[in-house]
Every structure is written in C-alpha cells, then in structure tokens.
Amino acid sequence: xxxxxxxxxxxxxxxxxxxxxxxxxxxxxxxxxxxxxxxxxxxxxxxxxxxxxxxxxxxxxxxxxxxxxxxxxxxxxxxxxxxxxxxxxxxxxxxxxxxxxxxxxxxxxxxxxxxxxxxxxxxxxxxxxxxxxxxxxxxxxxxxxxxxxxxxxxxxxxxxxxxxxxxxxxxxxxxxxxxxxxxxxxxxxxxxxxxxxxxxxxxxxxxxxxxxxxxxxxxxxxxxxxxxxxxxxxxxxxxxxxxxxxxxxxxxxxxxxxxxxxxxxxxxxxxxxxxxxxxxxxxxxxxxxxxxxxxxxxxxxxxxxxxxxxxxxxxxxxxxxxxxxxxxxxxxxxx
Amino acid sequence: xxxxxxxxxxxxxxxxxxxxxxxxxxxxxxxxxxxxxxxxxxxxxxxxxxxxxxxxxxxxxxxxxxxxxxxxxxxxxxxxxxxxxxxxxxxxxxxxxxxxxxxxxxxxxxxxxxxxxxxxxxxxxxxxxxxxxxxxxxxxxxxxxxxxxxxxxxxxxxxxxxxxxxxxxxxxxxxxxxxxxxxxxxxxxxxxxxxxxxxxxxxxxxxxxxxxxxxxxxxxxxxxxxxxxxxxxxxxxxxxxxxxxxxxxxxxxxxxxxxxxxxxxxxxxxxxxxxxxxxxxxxxxxxxxxxxxxxxxxxxxxx
Numbered sequence: 001x002x003x004x005x006x007x008x009x010x011x012x013x014x015x016x017x018x019x020x021x022x023x024x025x026x027x028x029x030x031x032x033x034x035x036x037x038x039x040x041x042x043x044x045x046x047x048x049x050x051x052x053x054x055x056x057x058x059x060x061x062x063x064x065x066x067x068x069x070x071x072x073x074x075x076x077x078x079x080x081x082x083x084x085x086x087x088x089x090x091x092x093x094x095x096x097x098x099x100x101x102x103x104x105x106x107x108x109x110x111x112x113x114x115x116x117x118x119x120x121x122x123x124x125x126x127x128x129x130x131x132x133x134x135x136x137x138x139x140x141x142x143x144x145x146x147x148x149x150x151x152x153x154x155x156x157x158x159x160x161x162x163x164x165x166x167x168x169x170x171x172x173x174x175x176x177x178x179x180x181x182x183x184x185x186x187x188x189x190x191x192x193x194x195x196x197x198x199x200x201x202x203x204x205x206x207x208x209x210x211x212x213x214x215x216x217x218x219x220x221x222x223x224x225x226x227x228x229x230x231x232x233x234x235x236x237x238x239x240x241x242x243x244x245x246x247x248x249x250x251x252x253x254x255x256x257x258x259x260x261x262x263x264x265x266x267x268x269x270x271x272x273x274x275x276x277x278x279x280x281x282x283x284x285x286x287x288x289x290x291x292x293x294x295x296x297x298x299x300x301x302x303x304x305x306x307x308x309x310x311x312x313x314x315x316x317x318x319x320x321x322x323x324x325x326x327x328x329x330x331x332x333x334x335x
Numbered sequence: 336x337x338x339x340x341x342x343x344x345x346x347x348x349x350x351x352x353x354x355x356x357x358x359x360x361x362x363x364x365x366x367x368x369x370x371x372x373x374x375x376x377x378x379x380x381x382x383x384x385x386x387x388x389x390x391x392x393x394x395x396x397x398x399x400x401x402x403x404x405x406x407x408x409x410x411x412x413x414x415x416x417x418x419x420x421x422x423x424x425x426x427x428x429x430x431x432x433x434x435x436x437x438x439x440x441x442x443x444x445x446x447x448x449x450x451x452x453x454x455x456x457x458x459x460x461x462x463x464x465x466x467x468x469x470x471x472x473x474x475x476x477x478x479x480x481x482x483x484x485x486x487x488x489x490x491x492x493x494x495x496x497x498x499x500x501x502x503x504x505x506x507x508x509x510x511x512x513x514x515x516x517x518x519x520x521x522x523x524x525x526x527x528x529x530x531x532x533x534x535x536x537x538x539x540x541x542x543x544x545x546x547x548x549x550x551x552x553x554x555x556x557x558x559x560x561x562x563x564x565x566x567x568x569x570x571x572x573x574x575x576x577x578x579x580x581x582x583x584x585x586x587x588x589x590x591x592x593x594x595x596x597x598x599x600x601x602x603x604x605x606x607x608x609x610x611x612x613x614x615x616x617x618x619x620x621x622x623x624x625x626x627x628x629x630x631x632x633x634x635x636x637x638x
Contacts, residue, residue: 054638061638068631071624174436174627181438182404230595231588231603233579234624251530254349258530261350265358 048197049189055205056110056185059103060177062210066091067170069226072234074166078159081151088166090223092143094209100139102205104132107180110188110200118191124183131176138169248323252316259312263305270301337608340619345533348610353532356539362419362450362546369420376424380431389467391444394460399431399441407477408439408637409468411505413461413493415484415612417514417539418449418547422615426483429615432623433481436630442468446489453549458559461493466502478505479633483612484583487513487575491562491590494570507572507636509629511614515563515586517544517555524584531580534611540582563589567597574602574632576625578609604628 070091076084111125142165149158192200209215217224274294281290337345355368379385386398400406410433414426423445430441446460468478482490487510494508519525519540529537548554558565563586573594577587587603594601606613606621614625 057638061635064631064634068628068635071627174630178436178438182401182406230591230601231605233605234607234621254530257346257349258353261354262357264350265354 048194048201049192052110052197052201053185053189056103056107057181058211059099059208060181062208063095063099063103063173063177065210065227066094066223067173069223070166071170072232073226074163074170075234077154077163077166079155081149081154081159085146085149085151085154086222087226089143089146090220092139092146094220094223095139096136096143098206098208098210100132100136102208104135106200106203106205108132109203111184113196113200114184114188114191117193117196118187121183121187124179128176128180128184131172135169135173135176138165138172142166142169248319252319256312259308263308266301266304270297274298338620341608341610341613341621344613344616344619345608345610349533352534353536356417356534357536366420369416369422373422373424376422376428378424378427380428383431383434385427389471391460391464391467393456393463394447395445396464397427397443399427399434399443401431401435404438406438406440407473408437408633409473409478410434410437410439410441410633411465411468411478411480412441412443413446413480413482413486413489414443415482415486415511416448417543418457418485419543421445421448425615426486428617429483429626430481432617433626433629436626437479437633438630439479439633449543449549450546454547454554454560458489458492458496461489462496462500465493465497465505469503475503476506477637479636480505480508481511481629482509482513483511483614485514487511488515488517488562491515491565491573492559495558495562495565495567498569504569504571507574507632508570509574509576509632510587510590511575511625511629512577512581512583512611513562513575513586513590514540514583515561515590517547517561519544525582528580528582528584532582532611533580535582537582563593565593567594567599567601570594570597570599572600572602572632572636574604574629576604576606576614576629578611578613579605579607580609581611583611602632 070088073084073088073091077088108129111129115122115125142162145162145165149162153159154162207215209219213224216227274297277290277294281287352372355365360368380399382402384398384400384402386400387396388398390396410430412426412430412433414421414423416422423443427443430443433439434441442464444461444464446457446464448457465478465480469475480490480493482488490508490510491513494504497504517540519537525537525540544555545552548560554560556564567590573591575587575591577584584605587605591601591603604625606625609619609621609625610616613619613622614629616622
C-alpha cells in the first residue's frame with residue numbers, strides 16, 4: 001500500500017501528487033522539496049534531471065485535476081450559473097496565476113535548451129511555445145468573458161458560447177500536455193547535460209497552491225470546496241439528476257420499446273427456424289409434416305403480436321385512470 | 336436529457352443486446368452472438384502496436400502501445416463480459432483510446448472465463464498479471480488498474496487480494512460500472528433501474544452469478560466475488576464511473592461510500608442517461624469525455 005496517502009479529504013487528494021513520489025523506477029531520487037515559499041533544487045546531483053522532470057510532471061498532474069473539474073463544470077454553466085461561475089473563475093485564475101505564470105515559462109526554458117542541443121524538434125518546440133502564449137491569451141479572454149457575464153446572460157446564448165470555449169480550451173490543453181509528455185519529456189533526459197539541468201534547477205518556482213491544501217483553501221476557497229466533492233453527476237446538457245423514483249410515462253415508453261424488441265427478435269427466430277425447416281424438405285409427402293409446425297408457430301406468434309400490445313394498452317389505460325383518480329381524490333376531499 | 340447519439344445507442348442496445356441477454360441462450364450461443372457484434376470493431380486499433388510478449392501461464396494477455404510514444408505508465412486492463420463472454424476488439428479499442436489520452440501503455444488481460452473456469456480462476460489470472468508487471472521491474476506507482484463491468488469488479492477484487500497478500504499496490508484504479516455485488520439484492524437501482532437500463536437485465540444477473548461461483552452460492556458474499564462487502568482500508572485512489580440509469584448504479588455508489596469511510600480517496604462519477612459500457616462506444620460524445628476524465632485521474636495518480 002501507499003503509506004503516505006491518506007484519505008477522504010480533497011486536501012489529501014490534492015496533496016497526493018507531491019507526497020507519494022518516493023520510489024518510482026524512473027525517479028527514484030527521494031521526495032522533491034515542496035516546502036512553503038520559493039522552491040529550488042539546491043545541489044547539482046546525478047538526479048537533478050529526474051527532480052526537474054518530476055516537478056513538471058506533478059504540475060501536469062495537478063493541471064489535469066483542474067481540467068477535469070473545468071470540463072465537468074462547463075456544461076453546467078448555462079443551467080446553474082450561480083453555482084458554477086465562481087468555481088470556474090477561481091479555476092481559471094489558478095491557471096493564470098500558477099500554470100501560465102510559472103509552469104509554462106519553466107517548460108519554455110527547458111524547450112529552449114533542448115533546441116540548443118538538438119535541432120531535430122525545432123519546429124515542434126516552437127509550436128509548443130506558441131501554444132503556451134496562445135493558451136495564456138485564451139485563459140485571459142475566458143476569465144474576462146466569465147467575469148463580465150451576469151447569471152441572466154449565462155442562462156442564454158452567452159452561457160452556451162462560453163461553455164463551448166471552456167470545453168475547447170480544455171481539449172487543447174490536454175492535447176498540448178500529451179504532446180509534451182510523449183515527445184519532449186522523453187527526449188529531454190537524453191539530450192541535456194548536467195550544466196543544463198543545473199541552470200534549469202536554479203530557477204526558483206513558487207509552490208503550486210494546489211499542492212498545499214491550506215494555501216488552496218485560503219486563495220481559492222470555491223475551487224477547494226468543489227475539489228473536495230466525491231460524487232459528481234455529469235451530463236451532456238448540465239441537467240443531470242440521479243433519480244430512482246418511478247417515472248411512469250418514461251418507464252411505460254421503455255416497456256413498449258422492449259415489448260416490440262422482444263416480438264421483433266421472436267419474429268426473426270421464427271423466420272430463421274421456418275427457413276431451416278423448409279430447407280429440410282426432401283419429399284412432397286413431407287410437406288404437411290414440415291408446414292404444420294410452421295403454421296402453428298406462426299399463428300401463435302401472430303396472436304401474440306395482437307394480444308401483447310393490446311394487453312399493454314389495457315394496462316396503460318388502467319394506470320392512467322388510476323393516476324387520474326388519485327389526482328382527483330384529494331381535490332374532491334377538500335371540497 | 337441525453338443527446339441524439341446517446342438516445343439512439345440506448346434504443347439500439349435495448350432492441351438488440353438487452354433482448355439477447357434476456358433470452359434463454361446457452362453460453363456458447365451467447366458467445367457466438369457476441370462474436371457477431373465484435374465484427375463491427377477493428378481487430379487492430381490504428382496507430383497502435385499489439386505484442387504478445389510476456390505470456391501469462393493460464394490466459395492470453397497482450398501489450399497495446401502507441402507507436403513512437405515512449406512512456407513508463409502502464410494500464411493493466413481487465414475486460415468486461417459478465418464473466419462468461421468477451422469482446423476483445425471492443426475492449427482493445429477502448430484501451431487504445433485510453434492509452435492515447437493518458438499517454439500510457441496498455442496490458443489487456445483475457446482472464447479465464449466461467450463456466451469452464453469459475454471463481455477464483457479469473458481473479459488469480461488478474462493478480463498474476465499484476466505480479467508479473469512487478470517482476471518485470473515496473474514500479475507499482477507507474478501502474479493503474481482499469482476494468483469495465485465484470486472487469487471493474489475484478490479490479491476491486493484484485494486490489495483487495497493484493498492488499499491482503501501484502502503486495503505493493505498500484506498507483507490507482509478505475510472501475511467502470513463494476514458488478515460489485517453479485518448477491519443482487521432486490522432494492523435500490525437493481526429494481527428502480529430494471530426497466531431503464533438499456534443493456535443489462537436482472538435475468539442476466541441471476542444466470543451469471545451462478546456460473547461465476549460454480550454453483551457455490553456461499554461464495555457470493557465473499558469480498559473477492561462481491562467487493563462491495565470488502566474492507567477498503569489501505570487501497571489506492573479509486574475512480575468509479577457509472578450511468579445514472581444502470582442496474583449497477585448502487586454498486587459503484589456503495590463502493591465509493593465504503594472506500595471513503597475507510598479513508599480512501601474515491602471519486603464516483605455518475606453519467607446521465609448513458610448505456611452500460613458507454614466508454615467502449617467511440618461514437619458517443621460521453622465516451623471520449625469519460626475516458627479523458629479517466630486519463631486525468633491516471634495523471635493525478637501517476638504523474
């Protein structure tokens with residue numbers, strides 16, 4: 001088991017990416033310095049590269065957690081703007097304050113060094129750095145748009161437009177992150193030398209607020225509260241409700257579909273069996289032996305096709321009548 | 336309210352798969368029918384390499400990796416299929432998409448099926464597959480277990496068995512609509528969603544549970560068979576995904592509650608109106624979204 005991971009609190013969930021890395025095969029270099037204040041790797045050791053890359057990967061882990069939440073919330077923007085807007089705003093402000101201000105510039109410095117040592121990926125590296133700048137502009141525009149929009153506006157087309165923009169941004173950032181991990185993280189460790197890693201590690205980076213539960217609660221209270229939720233309901237239109245209460249009309253429609261589905265399958269089975277039986281006919285004298293069971297089964301099936309829907313209709317009418325009677329009874333009681 | 340693709344998928348599933356599972360079919364017939372459905376899915380996901388290195392002693396297993404994409408994350412995947420059938424093409428395609436989203440390699444374990452090999456054969460294969468990864472030198476915190484339906488239950492059972500055996504646990508686990516309670520209690524979502532579930536039926540549940548435990552009903556409450564009765568202490572972070580209309584909704588919710596009560600970080604995602612196994616249906620918008628969420632979870636567990 002993982003001895004450093006504890007529990008049922010968002011704080012701990014958020015902390016896990018920084019506390020549980022002690023014995024990875026790839027990064028078996030002890031825990032990263034994640035104390036309060038500024039963070040930097042002090043001494044050039046053989047594992048400096050691992051520490052630096054682990055720090056970037058952990059940034060990605062926390063970024064993933066926030067993207068997960070933004071993707072979930074964006075669909076609720078139009079249906080429940082009062083609850084969604086503040087959390088989304090805090091999530092985006094976090095991205096601006098940490099990921100775009102510290103994480104991306106750090107990656108840019110890494111990419112510049114890879115570029116200097118190995119020019120094979122020049123075009124891709126430039127594209128990634130361009131995406132960092134474009135991402136920053138996109139977040140700023142989203143924060144501005146969301147901040148200005150009233151709840152009433154968000155319930156209309158503005159909410160739909162912003163929700164789409166959020167989803168698009170999340171999609172871009174995920175793809176960007178995958179691209180970085182797939183290609184450049186893998187090549188960085190083989191291309192750069194100790195001097196490069198020393199220079200990269202010397203740059204101080206502040207703590208990620210998501211790695212410090214107290215700081216997160218202080219600076220982003222709505223985000224912290226939402227990250228602490230353990231059960232989430234998701235839908236394509238933001239109207240999801242888990243409701244196990246009977247829904248008579250919907251359940252009736254479903255039963256009708258299944259009734260016809262069953263008849264359809266029985267019809268296919270009957271047809272298949274009949275064709276099979278007819279195929280076994282070798283002698284005209286056998287005709288009656290083969291045809292009789294087909295006639296009987298077909299007749300029974302035809303009867304079912306008539307009686308079962310009729311029975312269903314009768315049941316439905318009874319249910320509707322019963323519902324109408326029980327709706328009428330309290331009203332007549334009042335009189 | 337679901338979108339039109341999901342509504343169509345539900346209708347199609349209700350008219351085909353649910354009807355199929357409800358009929359009195361032998362396991363052989365069911366496997367033959369499922370094999371016909373399998374032809375819809377490509378055998379080889381484009382852009383991925385499939386290799387059969389490191390065979391397991393009792394069952395097939397394969398590696399699925401994206402070409403030119405080095406990574407040290409491994410997703411150990413247990414497919415679904417009610418313990419008696421298997422849709423390898425569909426599962427392979429889903430695992431390939433998840434590997435792409437999470438930037439990981441996949442290990443698909445085709446554990447032994449009932450009724451030929453009842454419990455505990457399948458579970459032993461899953462535990463063995465995980466131990467093999469450790470023997471190959473893969474660090475536990477680079478491994479995430481994933482599974483769907485019966486495979487989801489095996490994910491939870493494997494975690495319980497590994498913890499009980501003192502084996503280092505993986506970084507996290509994802510159970511998609513796990514069949515976590517084979518006692519099939521007649522309450523909650525098992526009855527309320529009996530009509531609404533477009534894929535599973537209670538009739539199917541009754542027949543498979545007998546087959547899985549080899550007729551030994553006393554085993555149904557064992558935590559390795561019905562993980563919802565297990566103690567979740569010390570397990571790694573869990574993500575449970577389930578549809579709001581599924582018969583199995585309560586299984587995920589109860590596992591989530593038990594895990595959180597035991598101090599485990601467990602997220603439960605309830606997706607509105609989706610059919611059972613929607614993660615395997617790439618034509619649904621919710622499928623990619625759900626897998627992206629899984630990928631986010633994987634990155635959080637195993638940075």
